Amino acid sequence: MEELPPGQFRHLFDHLPGTLFFAKNREGRLMAGNPAFVKRCGFQREDQIVGLTDKQIFPPRLADKYHRDDEKVITTKQPLLGLIELFPNSQGRPEWFITDKLPLFDKHGNVCGLCGTVRSYEEQRAAIQPYLELAEVAEHLKANFRERLEVAELAEIAGLSVRQFERKFRKTFQTTPRSYLMRMRVIKACELLAGSNLPITEVALEAGFYDHSDFSRQFRKHMGQAPTAYRREKRGGGPKLPR
Template sequence: MSEAAREWLESLRPGGVRALFDTLPGLLYFAKDTEFRIMSGNRAFAQRCGFSTVSEMIGRSDLEIFPLELAEKYREDDRKVMESGEGMIGIVELFPNSIGEPEWFVTDKIPLFTRTGEVAGVCGTVRSYEGARAELQPYLDLLPATDYLKHNYAEKVSMNSLARMVGMSVRQMERRFRAAFKLSPSRYIQRLRILKACDLLVSSNLQVTEIALELGFYDHSAFSKKFSELMGMSPRAYRKRHSQSRGGHEGG
């Protein structure tokens, strides 16, 4: 870490980064010391543990909060993380849900260190396994289509073919795309083409017209219009800006 980065981090007010965890829906955050006592956490974690505020749970251990068989499992994992100095990511385990019943959750834990490099404890996040899967499901339902488009965005794509890939009607597939990506399938394809165009403008010597044709646009004009609409500048202006910043070439 550079000296400037270290000085900046040390200048931050304590707790500033932690506040982010209070804004993330469905995410529980905690931190414990080497005595396995909870020393920090977000409101969602405190409430899941049965407390009204975060301050009420500070200093308590899992053995005081959870059923013995769950608390012992949590403590054993905490001990492994602190003794090894390495994180445990993607632990699928039972954790009380909002009504106190054990449910499958995914836990990530990493060690905490003092400024002198000694282990200071462990921190982690807990999120519902079912909830995480539910959040991803809209994207998983469209995965065959998005995978296909990732490799074939320059080709003329049939909406009927995309719909068949995901086992939906065209109307249903378009509705799912808008819900998941806030874009129609056609706009999604255009975004992929423009993103690739950005890469080619900076990394290649291809002329703008060559890039337009390679990415499936009818001509230079159609490409420039769409590029300007999405990027706020012409392809040539984009290439010039990034060529200057990287000390690279400037194509036509």
């Protein structure tokens, strides 16, 4: 880690959709901001916000609130997470956002500033809405992963036609209902292999597979190794590394 140039990781935030990133010094002056934050503050380039305080950018009432939270992070040396607060949206109107603020420390362990992220509450809710709409289906699969997959039954639970359901499921989970179910069975098999002495064939049946060969094939496909090798590795009997 000591060989890594400082500051590289902050550029990760340049590419996170829907996330504003900022960093401030102890005096509350902005020292960094990702493109989304810079634009939301009404500027074009990061260097235009460096050195500015919240009072120079935001309405007094909002700026005072941000400053109080910043002071709390700096004085307590503890993060403030999941703050639901008002922040100007892209049209400049106050909107509810989720803010996380964390203290930044120098090499001597002293607080030298803070950094944070701001995410739109509405956008976050919209992002998870498809999952919420299929939550009942997901719970059904979790409770009945050993049973035969009936897509028509799942579609009925979701209140959709089979075609609509399959399209929505793939778009939401980036996989098919069958592949989703298979992953759940493999996860259960991993749990049994690591935490029980059941023979491999019984593990296969308990996890919802119909026979040993199908289990071995699917397990290797998802985990990259045979069930016996996985069990040996999890119990501390994996292959020894060369000296």
